Amino acid sequence: MCTVPIFIILIGLLVFVSNATAMPWNNEPTGQTLSTLSADTGVTFDNPGGVHLAKRGEYEVNERSVWFDAKRPSTGEIQRTHVIIREPVGVSGKLPGMVFMHGAGYGSAVDSFVDMAYDLSSAGFVTAVLDKPVWSTNDITRDYTGSAAVYDEVIRMLRGLDNVDDREVGIYATSESTWVSSYLLDMDKDIAFQVLLSPMVFTPRQAIGFLAAQDFALVGAHDGYQSIVRRVFNIDSALFGVTLPDVHTLKPSAYSIPTLVAYGSKDVMTAQVEGVEAIVDMALRTGNHDVSIRGYPVANHVLRLGDESETGTPFADQYADDVVDWAVGTAKGLHQTSERVGGVNLYQSIAVPKDLKANRGLTVYGLLLHVFMVFMMVLSLVIAVVALVVKIRAMIRRTGPALGFSHGFGNQLLTLTVTTVATLALFGAGLGQVIMGVVKIAWGGAPPEKPGLMYWSWPVIQVVCTVVVWAWSRVLARLIEVASLRGVIRFPPRKGAIGDVMTGRDPVLASTRLGRVLFWVTAVTMLSVLLMFAFWGLFVY
Template structure:
């Protein structure tokens, strides 16, 4: 009976308590991660934009003419720089012609890699087109000034207007993607611009668009719900290293001064843009400016840039050219909204700002420094042991590591039983979990941007990261259990100042990393 009672007591005080303490630790970290906020809870879009007809044909569009095209490269002088631009002119067209300047998105920068089809079809239809290279000396990942960029593109408008074959009163702009934040600035600052074409325009500020795109990408990839917590915590924080002021640029005030006719074009397969919300906002902003001439077209399954299978949609080229050539008759022609019925599940909305970890520099430095501290602290014991062995040899004493000799070695400084093992498991485990989590986020980002999914990565790797996180908590429990037991027996836990400091520092750095992992959702329990 006594042996059975002791066995039951061992069960209750051994593995059972370790498991219970681990579960408690995970729950505490989950609650802490939830309280550190913010959460991600996008608002559903409940006011859909209904198309009037599935046909994208432009009302009052004329029969397009077909001209030969002559191309040449010209130089656009900017403030302190110059760029090359490709000019495409219809051969044999009579009288001053309508002109159009193309504004690049984020993914393009030169005339030989962008807008080839659009510029060609417009030129063949009698419009003089100018595709300038993007100015890159003031354009970086960290710095983009959309107002200044609008001034640079305005130089291209001025150059096009100066050509003898171009009617200076009939020059408009075509903007795609990121250019959708530039063209409204140009139109607001220069009311004599005749028209604006916005293709795959974000409309909302870049930070909101980034969070919206990340949400859609992650949903399409099929990631576990806990990963969504990273959206506001990554997108909402200040980016490490500074810069990125443009991420909060709001084009609304310029759109509300945009009186020109506007053609807005989206593909219903473009999950990176708020295709319903964007069109509705431009319609409202134009109304505030006193204009109702906003024409919206949606193309079935077309992705960003109005492409299907990598090829630009022919109907889009036809409709866009018809709208431009047919102005002003096409500006207010019915139908105003047509094509494939668009769907947008959630609103692109302001991103909650992290309360505690808003500063990206602090987050990056904390992660890197804590990992380095853990790794360095783990080297203290072997270095200290080597120093003690060397000191013992110099005094002619037996090597404490070997235990040789008949008398006890004079310096035997070792961690108490179990402490080194579990401290090492905690330190190595938490660093590996951090590295695994960072790898997972990067892998998910790559899948999302490629519009692909991989169940082994999406679900399997997430389970693996979370399992590692739980094992790290278990190692922490076992470490503190070893410390408590050795203290109860009067055994020094970490003899020597170096070992004592190393143990405390390693535990503190590991605790910081555990809190960071909790913040990013590794321990979330649906809280």
């Protein structure tokens, strides 16, 4: 008779947790587009004076290495840094320069920007590619201001060369480094121009939240898995000393110089339409009208064709020629005559989640819950191993029941534990497949034709979780029934009832203390797993 009320209480608690941890997220407007003014991506300039405009491949290129100690301003930490300087051969006079800035990861001078740096140098630029300044940081603790200071040191290094025009040194920034470039332009007001490849534009929390939400949808993940993104990107990372997600780099100074922005149509990592709108808005606030936008068909996040994880893939279409032509004409101070917005139309599937913010309450609750769950799982495992050893020893010595479960509670506990753990494994497998699919399309691959596990696993887990809650309700109701028959839950309790239960003479659960401890520790562990499922939204129906 108690089963239904207990079930209502338990399922009500779990549904409440799922809804309380749900984060609002507005994907509207969806399907945004920005039409280009010309399908041609080429860049041309008005050149009434007939100034020579070098083309890609016009000069031979010489390269040399320089090493210096990159000091992290905030800590004094030193990173021995390699710089490869490439120069055109046989060109006299002062030349423009370009410093390359790394995207995410751990790029080095040797394996990064080789073709683009060579192409620019073959058109008369002195280029510098350095090891990415990372020091002892990782992807979530990067020092953007420190990195900007190191890039500026290399810029000053180029300006100090005899064959470089110190007024015409620009930057080539990709992906993550477009956050760094914002700090760099605040530090150095003399940077002449910039090429921004797949700029992130918005705060890391907003930009990566957009990336994850869009890509979860593209791979065909169930809406439930997509809701996980909303919770993750409301985590208050500052609680752990990580402030990177909320750095604000969208400011006018970041776009106050001549700027070329390039996107690929297969780039699923950037908010292209809103990004361009924000860039143009920031530039106009500073009076800068020299912003060019280019969209390239079939190009991925790094403007290459094919899988981004593979080496040696070519740039899209005329991208390299366009960058070189734009940089050469801009460095000469010429007026651009080609359309400012060219190439394929830009597309953005969902809106940037600009209302994302740190939620400390959610973070603290989630942290405590997951730590408690892991602790209880470890404790349950230890007690289960002890119980197994005791049971095996009892079987060998034939000393009778080792755990002494009564009324079938032992079998019920085993069945519910196995079911809950299997559900947890299915949840992990489904989420893992979603993440693998996101990584694949982020690198330029195609989404799966059939989502499979990443779609059907969510509703299956929801059904199983509901069944498990019902089963636990039956177990608890049976416990109450047996305890009532033993006189334990009467008021006042039957004389001697509690003592009989505790000593195992008249057990409710088990005749041994180990059996009782195993049951209750495992039950609390399974409840913590269900609460974890609720935290991630599995009880939102």
